[in-house]
Amino acid sequence: MIDAAELAGLLASTAPPRVLDVRWKLGGPPGAEEFAKGHIPSAVYVDLDTELAGHGEPTDGRHPLPDEADFQAAARRWGLRSGDAVVVYDAVSGTSAARLWWLLRHAGVSDVRVLDGGLEAWVAAGGRLGAQGARPEPGDIRLRFGALPTLDADAAAALPGRGVLLDARAGERFRGEVEPVDPRAGHIPGAVSAPTSATLAPDGRMLAAPELAAHFAALGVGPDTAVGVYCGSGVTAAHAALALEAAGLPVPALYPGSFSAWSNDPSRPVATGA
Template sequence: MNDAIITATRLATDLAGDRPPVLLDVRWQLSLPTPGSSADFDGRAEYADGHLPGAVFVDLDKELASALGARGRHPLPDLAEFGTAMRRAGVSADRPVVVYDGGLGWAAARAWWLLRWTGHPDVRVLDGGLAAWDGPLSTEVTVPAEGDFEPAPGGAGLLDADGAAALARTGVLFDARAGERYRGEVEPIDRVGGHIPGAVSAPTNESVGPDGRFLPAAELRDRFTRLGANDAEQVGVYCGSGVSAAHEVLALAIAGIPAALYAGSWSEWSADPSRPVAVGPDPQ
């Protein structure tokens, strides 16, 4: 099994073993924001209604992102605050972590990417999310022992706006949003529709099947290769605000293709009137 994802069956086995993973419940859903605020849905109530036994709820908007602003709608969190949140959730450097959400996979992928980027060596996403789990659920609020994880971000794997623009010219930059937003036909959230010039449309929902599980690694690699990714090219991904793009980075990891994340994504890019905007089905 790919070391970026884990099946529900394997997770049940690991939880019964001598070194069970830390479980993070990151249920969240993007909603249309009102001006100047975020209307995103968090899954705290759903967590209270039932979660994997031992799982700790993590709030994407408050613990996996900073407040919306010039850097986008979900800019990266303050690292000290992120570290505090992860330690409070029981995350330690020498213990595996499994993250899950309600099934879409975007929020879990955001947590996976942040932990990997900040140096955790063993983080996986539950493939298919909570819907894939057929074991018991718990309504008890988990209060774990304090972890010891100290985030230490690496130099690779993160793009800023200038880096994304350059990569669109010299490598492959994927746009993980729906095709109609890439083409500029609709834009329900950000200031203007369209895409970064040179970016290739690669909607992340095409990386999963009807059950929400990722396509097999070989199929994912074939898909991304057809879209222009190969071993000789640097690859980056962006979306609306850096959440669904993390899901595409995860899909690329399953395919064996390293990729960087433009965390500010379209919400940062489009907020700057000096940045060029392309429309239509072609990258340019």
């Protein structure tokens, strides 16, 4: 994580980080429109739906991982070069920006951080907003997926017997009381409800490391626990991975297809209740 004051200082330095705006939320409004209204100066807009996700069959989920070559091409459009420091942000407490954090880490970029509290924290700290998007020179970064662990549906199904599978969606979706987008309501059998909101303070910033560690310990997660994370379509699950690392725990395995892929496969059982 990086706070607004530190980011402001780095942007005023002789070696500023690349800043990427990943404004997106389920149901809109479109992030590009919000970006045009105002953004952190020097930021480049990143479209989650088209640049941070692929498109396939319903059983692949709503936001399957992008093709490696497509993601590298997008990163070069954003101006990324090997060795760049990167800061990503959004306007939803990092829950969409974490998707880009995870993808860059998965692709081998080590120096990437999420702006704690997002755009709201930047404005609250006195940060100014720009209206003109940056037009970076094309970058030359080389990316290769595989630096972070992932799960497929079979591995996600088997994990509860030997570790902990965390479901980052809201509790009512986990319990099957509501399901706004996916074909079946409920959760993967054996999963543990771990809403992303529980890792955030009221101001939208990430909880302190000791609080996060205590939170995950209460869910059965320790330093040596095998952990997997999923959500609706693999976006918010990346924030759960970020919170686990912020707690000082290993980055978990992410199930990219998540419940959108699972619930579209009639052969996969769905559990309901707490």
